[in-house]
Amino acid sequence: MADEIKIGAYICQGCGIGDRVDTAQMAQVAQRDAKASIAREHEFLCNAEGVKMIQDDIDNEGVNRVAIVACSRRAKTEAFNFQNVAITRGNIREGVIWVRPDTDEARETTQDMADDYTRMAVAECKYIGVPDNSEEAQYNRTIMVVGGGISGMTAATEAAKAGYPVHLIEKTGALGGAAAKSWKRIPQKSPYRDLEDTGVAELISEIEASDKITVHLNSTLTKTSGAPGRFSADITTESGSTTTENFGAIIQASGYSEYDANQLPELGYGKSPNVVTQAELDAMALEANGGPIKTKDGKDINSVAFVQCAGQRSEKEGHLSYCSGHCCMSSVKQAMYFKDQNPAVDTNVIYTDLRMPGAGGEDFYRGGQEKGVTFTKGSVSEVVTSGSELEVKFKDLILNEDTSEKVDLVVLATGQVANSGLNIDEVGQDEPGEWQSNPESILNLSYRQGKDMPQLTKGFNDSHFICFPYETRRTGIYACGPVRRPMDMQQAIEDAAGATMKAIQAVENAGKGRAAHPRAGDLSYPIFRREGCTQCKRCTVECPFGAIDEDEQRFPQFNEARCRRCGTCMGACPVRVISFENYSVDSVGQQLKIVDIPDEFEEKPRILALACENDAYPALDMAAMNKVEYSAFVRIIPIRCLGSTNLIWITDALNSGYDGVVLMGCQKGENYQCHFVRGSEIAHVRMSKVDDTLQSLSLEPERVSVHEVAITDIERAPQIINEMAETIENIGMSPFKF
Amino acid sequence: MSNLNQAMVEKYRNSFLQEVQANVEEGDWVKMCMQCGVCAGSCPMGPYWEHPPQEIFMMIRAGKREEVLSSDSMWMCTSCYNCIARCPRGLPITHIMHGLAHYADRLGLAPKEQPTRKFANKFWDNLTKKGRVNELKLGLALYFMNGFFEGIKVALANQKLGLNMLKAKRMSIAEMFGGHGVKDSNGLHAILKKAREIELAKADEFKG
Numbered sequence: 028m029a030d031e032i033k034i035g036a037y038i039c040q041g042c043g044i045g046d047r048v049d050t051a052q053m054a055q056v057a058q059r060d061a062k063a064s065i066a067r068e069h070e071f072l073c074n075a076e077g078v079k080m081i082q083d084d085i086d087n088e089g090v091n092r093v094a095i096v097a098c099s100r101r102a103k104t105e106a107f108n109f110q111n112v113a114i115t116r117g118n119i120r121e122g123v124i125w126v127r128p129d130t131d132e133a134r135e136t137t138q139d140m141a142d143d144y145t146r147m148a149v150a151e152c153k154y155i156g157v158p159d160n161s162e163e164a165q166y167n168r169t170i171m172v173v174g175g176g177i178s179g180m181t182a183a184t185e186a187a188k189a190g191y192p193v194h195l196i197e198k199t200g201a202l203g204g205a206a207a208k209s210w211k212r213i214p215q216k217s218p219y220r221d222l223e224d225t226g227v228a229e230l231i232s233e234i235e236a237s238d239k240i241t242v243h244l245n246s247t248l249t250k251t252s253g254a255p256g257r258f259s260a261d262i263t264t265e266s267g268s269t270t271t272e273n274f275g276a277i278i279q280a281s282g283y284s285e286y287d288a289n290q291l292p293e294l295g296y297g298k299s300p301n302v303v304t305q306a307e308l309d310a311m312a313l314e315a316n317g318g319p320i321k322t323k324d325g326k327d328i329n330s331v332a333f334v335q336c337a338g339q340r341s342e343k344e345g346h347l348s349y350c351s352g353h354c355c356m357s358s359v360k361q362a363m364y365f366k367d368q369n370p371a372v373d374t375n376v377i378y379t380d381l382r383m384p385g386a387g388g389e390d391f392y393r394g395g396q397e398k399g400v401t402f403t404k405g406s407v408s409e410v411v412t413s414g415s416e417l418e419v420k421f422k423d424l425i426l427n428e429d430t431s432e433k434v435d436l437v438v439l440a441t442g443q444v445a446n447s448g449l450n451i452d453e454v455g456q457d458e459p460g461e462w463q464s465n466p467e468s469i470l471n472l473s474y475r476q477g478k479d480m481p482q483l484t485k486g487f488n489d490s491h492f493i494c495f496p497y498e499t500r501r502t503g504i505y506a507c508g509p510v511r512r513p514m515d516m517q518q519a520i521e522d523a524a525g526a527t528m529k530a531i532q533a534v535e536n537a538g539k540g541r542a543a544h545p546r547a548g549d550l551s552y553p554i555f556r557r558e559g560c561t562q563c564k565r566c567t568v569e570c571p572f573g574a575i576d577e578d579e580q581r582f583p584q585f586n587e588a589r590c591r592r593c594g595t596c597m598g599a600c601p602v603r604v605i606s607f608e609n610y611s612v613d614s615v616g617q618q619l620k621i622v623d624i625p626d627e628f629e630e631k632p633r634i635l636a637l638a639c640e641n642d643a644y645p646a647l648d649m650a651a652m653n654k655v656e657y658s659a660f661v662r663i664i665p666i667r668c669l670g671s672t673n674l675i676w677i678t679d680a681l682n683s684g685y686d687g688v689v690l691m692g693c694q695k696g697e698n699y700q701c702h703f704v705r706g707s708e709i710a711h712v713r714m715s716k717v718d719d720t721l722q723s724l725s726l727e728p729e730r731v732s733v734h735e736v737a738i739t740d741i742e743r744a745p746q747i748i749n750e751m752a753e754t755i756e757n758i759g760m761s762p763f764k765f
Numbered sequence: 766m767s768n769l770n771q772a773m774v775e776k777y778r779n780s781f782l783q784e785v786q787a788n789v790e791e792g793d794w795v796k797m798c799m800q801c802g803v804c805a806g807s808c809p810m811g812p813y814w815e816h817p818p819q820e821i822f823m824m825i826r827a828g829k830r831e832e833v834l835s836s837d838s839m840w841m842c843t844s845c846y847n848c849i850a851r852c853p854r855g856l857p858i859t860h861i862m863h864g865l866a867h868y869a870d871r872l873g874l875a876p877k878e879q880p881t882r883k884f885a886n887k888f889w890d891n892l893t894k895k896g897r898v899n900e901l902k903l904g905l906a907l908y909f910m911n912g913f914f915e916g917i918k919v920a921l922a923n924q925k926l927g928l929n930m931l932k933a934k935r936m937s938i939a940e941m942f943g944g945h946g947v948k949d950s951n952g953l954h955a956i957l958k959k960a961r962e963i964e965l966a967k968a969d970e971f972k973g
Contacts, residue, residue, distance in 0.1 A: 396797050396799075403823075403827070426820065426823055
């Protein structure tokens with residue numbers, strides 16, 4: 028940080044700002060109220076001349092804080108990219124002139140808005156700096172891949188091809204995983220008609236030939252600690268010998284286990300050896316090695332029924348509620364095992380909804396039909412095993428009748444269960460200093476929040492299937508393959524490539540001390556004033572990414588490279604000892620305090636809006652682009668995540684005379700859209716306690732409202748602000764105007 | 766049970782689908798149906814069918830031989846080709862319906878009093894005799910399709926139309942006696958015989 032703060036405020040007159048507001052007055056406000064050393068106006072700040080004006084001040088006048096009062100912080104970031112100075116933005120274009128009518132009556136309140144945003148930009152400037160390099164940053168190019176199945180092997184070869192050394196950890200004595208136990212795979216190439224070899228052998232020989240890949244067979248992880256760029260892992264073999272290796276990033280490809288078919292006695296499993304699961308049939312096919320597949324007692328098979336959704340897509344207790352995504356295709360594949368060998372074998376797939384995903388899915392379905400595989404839309408109620416043949420009882424859903432079919436073999440399409448280790452929400456956690464490895468854990472992380480990765484849903488390790496694939500809630504550790512979501516080999520291969528790219532990104536970012544997704548490139552990290560800490564552990568518990576551990580004295584340990592810079596810890600801290608160089612309790616708090624609060628009789632209320640920079644703030648910007656008007660009494664401050672909202676901001680705002688506070692975060696809950704996964708949810712919980720604060724100030728509870736806003740809520744976000752303005756009109760002004 | 770029907774039952778035992786694939790025109794397509802129901806939704810005669818096409822395909826797969834072949838559903842097809850135009854799988858549904866109807870008729874399983882079937886047979890017999898449709902004979906045959914008195918009634922009702930057609934030379938009484946035909950009707954019969962032989966040979970050759 029520079030020794031002396033020298034702020035330059037630069038006010039743009041372009042894009043119609045100069046026509047609508049008095050920029051000279053804003054310059055005066057910047058200097059007089061907010062104490063900027065220099066305040067300059069320019070008719071076109073983002074052109075070469077305007078930018079040069081600012082750069083000249085930085086070079087010649089010693090300006091080290093730049094407040095650009097022009098357009099939204101989301102616009103013109105490339106033009107206003109000055110090195111080694113802290114930059115803040117006052118949003119006059121999207122925040123003021125585009126959301127206010129150009130009328131004589133509105134002129135005064137519009138000017139008030141512009142003046143306030145100028146003050147706020149300068150005030151924020153005073154309290155932020157340029158982040159130093161994190162001293163913890165380390166560069167380690169080695170990537171650890173956990174799991175030697177098709178996903179893990181693909182990840183290893185992809186990383187090696189990109190030039191990154193890999194250690195591949197496999198629990199069993201051989202590479203290949205579930206794929207190696209299959210006879211053929213679903214075709215991956217046009218015309219998607221004929222089955223292909225699994226490709227396992229080629230992958231294994233590629234791994235053996237690579238000088239960048241070290242394979243650890245019969246090995247598990249007994250301890251994984253550290254952070255991106257400096258992970259350390261204890262790799263223990265079955266015999267008990269342990270080696271410790273260091274890694275930059277980790278890919279978890281621990282795959283799946285087949286659902287336990289013993290829970291399906293109604294479908295005859297366990298009662299007859301001729302009722303098998305898909306995996307068991309693949310083992311039989313592997314044994315037959317291209318010849319006719321025989322029953323376990325060596326008899327010919329002339330008819331096979333494939334029962335889809337066996338124990339899955341069902342709300343019954345003990346069943347899987349989800350679709351495993353690959354089983355329909357796998358059943359067609361296995362029906363082809365029979366048809367390719369002998370077209371006279373009857374193969375019937377009994378399904379309720381046939382799902383053939385992927386580019387080739389539909390063609391593969393046709394391929395099956397062309398080969399004579401029949402498909403019956405029906406739901407199977409029972410498999411009768413008492414006779415010499417098996418009788419599959421089902422309701423034909425097209426002909427709407429109960430019927431049955433006699434077959435020699437029944438194949439159950441049971442689903443995939445993720446090998447995600449421990450469910451850290453249910454397993455008790457070790458206290459600091461008492462950490463012990465758990466054989467059921469996959470990663471055995473020494474993290475305070477638990478030994479494995481948090482599960483998104485149904486036991487799968489992910490953070491968001493759609494928005495942030497591969498991203499888990501542990502920075503630098505990426506999940507791929509069926510441990511992330513149910514999938515087939517083709518998808519697992521693509522997944523592995525994606526997770527590898529993420530891991531490489533993490534390695535490179537960690538080496539430079541930069542944040543990973545979603546604040547990619549951010550150089551700030553949490554700074555913590557140890558002497559003020561009361562060891563309440565809220566930051567450790569609330570961090571959505573488990574970045575914070577505790578040291579032996581039970582002080583938080585931030586593990587900078589694990590941090591995603593959401594600021595949830597900062598919002599959680601009751602004594603406000605956590606901050607970032609470019610974002611702190613003060614950098615927001617001082618903005619809201621410098622806003623000019625007119626006295627009660629002026630009839631100009633003030634509303635504070637804290638808007639998440641990922642969704643709500645862009646929504647408001649877009650509303651402005653569409654010229655959606657909203658109240659002139661609002662002052663909006665973008666924040667990194669609603670989770671970073673510290674209650675002191677609310678208290679300060681109400682104490683300094685704001686009439687209402689609106690908080691806008693992302694959707695929370697099961698279908699969350701929060702970029703930091705839990706930030707919005709945590710903020711909602713925190714704000715549910717704000718009533719106490721309001722009561723102690725004898726204020727109405729309606730003065731604070733918390734909302735979930737999506738980036739598409741272009742009409743709704745302004746409406747929320749207007750509703751608060753209406754509420755204030757109804758309940759009256761705050762009595763705290765001094 | 767006709768002899769042919771008996772033979773077919775013996776031959777295909779449980780697999781009606783294979784029987785259809787072998788013996789019905791375009792029957793090989795039946796297995797490609799994916800049960801989306803677009804054909805059923807597109808059919809202008811939809812509400813009058815007992816079983817819409819996709820259901821017939823499902824019944825074939827389920828081995829409901831009697832029900833399918835004695836059904837009058839496929840006889841309801843008016844050949845509007847809506848289903849063919851719309852089928853996402855490209856099944857020639859109209860042709861399959863005609864194929865099924867034809868096969869059911871050959872086996873003697875088609876419903877006896879189905880008017881479309883009656884007309885189709887009369888038309889075919891009329892046409893194949895001389896290679897040209899004898900409209901006078903075909904018209905009269907249709908008049909008397911439902912009995913003698915019914916025929917007289919219909920004929921009297923159309924008396925005026927008939928006279929006008931005679932006047933305008935659109936119809937000739939002479940057609941009653943022999944009537945016109947192709948030059949070589951023996952050749953035509955030979956062609957039809959050969960075509961039938963090829964059809965049956967194909968069915969014999971068919972393997973699953």
